[in-house]
Amino acid sequence: MKHLSPLTTEYKAIALPVMIEYKSDKPTPEDIERLYRDAGWFNGHYAGLQTTIANTSHWMLARRDGLLIGMGRIMTDGFLYACLYDVIVDSTHRNQGIGKELLRRMIRHCDDIGVQKIHLWPAKGLISYYKDLGFEPLSEEQPTMVRKTPTG
Numbered sequence: 733m734k735h736l737s738p739l740t741t742e743y744k745a746i747a748l749p750v751m752i753e754y755k756s757d758k759p760t761p762e763d764i765e766r767l768y769r770d771a772g773w774f775n776g777h778y779a780g781l782q783t784t785i786a787n788t789s790h791w792m793l794a795r796r797d798g799l800l801i802g803m804g805r806i807m808t809d810g811f812l813y814a815c816l817y818d819v820i821v822d823s824t825h826r827n828q829g830i831g832k833e834l835l836r837r838m839i840r841h842c843d844d845i846g847v848q849k850i851h852l853w854p855a856k857g858l859i860s861y862y863k864d865l866g867f868e869p870l871s872e873e874q875p876t877m878v879r880k881t882p883t884g
């Protein structure tokens with residue numbers, strides 16, 4: 733008869749690594765609206781998000797157990813320029829390296845397609861964050877400008 737080993741009465745807490753899945757598929761409008769709202773960027777004009785999803789050149793998403801917890805998107809002509817937009821990590825998952833991993837993957841994509849320059853507009857306080865990833869501010873003679881349209 734097979735001998736069974738005695739059951740141990742001591743249990744050790746095992747810290748399982750959190751599995752974050754990075755993928756470049758398209759998100760749903762509901763998923764990204766949740767992240768925009770979480771970042772405080774909701775402006776009430778999100779009925780057209782389906783258009784944004786379809787026309788964005790390249791998405792980079794982070795999911796945990798299927799839930800979208802991070803995103804970034806690239807608009808590019810595929811040769812001269814790429815712009816990075818809307819890098820957002822869900823507020824309950826910040827400071828775990830997810831934002832930088834999304835950015836590294838977006839930069840790698842731009843490198844792979846051979847685009848010559850990558851632009852972005854850093855949110856307040858994030859200049860050194862982006863410098864760590866190789867970005868430099870443009871000169872003072874080239875400030876960012878924006879013009880709102882009737883829908884903006």
Ligand SMILES: CC(C)(COP(=O)(O)OP(=O)(O)OC[C@H]1O[C@@H](n2cnc3c(N)ncnc32)[C@H](O)[C@@H]1OP(=O)(O)O)[C@@H](O)C(=O)NCCC(=O)NCCS
Pocket residue numbers: 771818819820821822825826827828829830831832833853854855856857858861
């Ligand atoms: C900015 C953002 C994407 C960073 O994502 P994250 O996954 O938390 O960042 P990481 O874990 O990769 O990096 C954490 C580092 O960034 C720093 N950081 C994050 N947000 C910061 C902010 N607003 N100002 C200054 N530093 C910030 C942290 O202090 C931390 O620094 P450390 O590495 O020296 O400890 C996330 O805070 C976010 O979604 N913010 C709201 C939306 C936003 O402003 N997006 C940026 C648009 S340009």
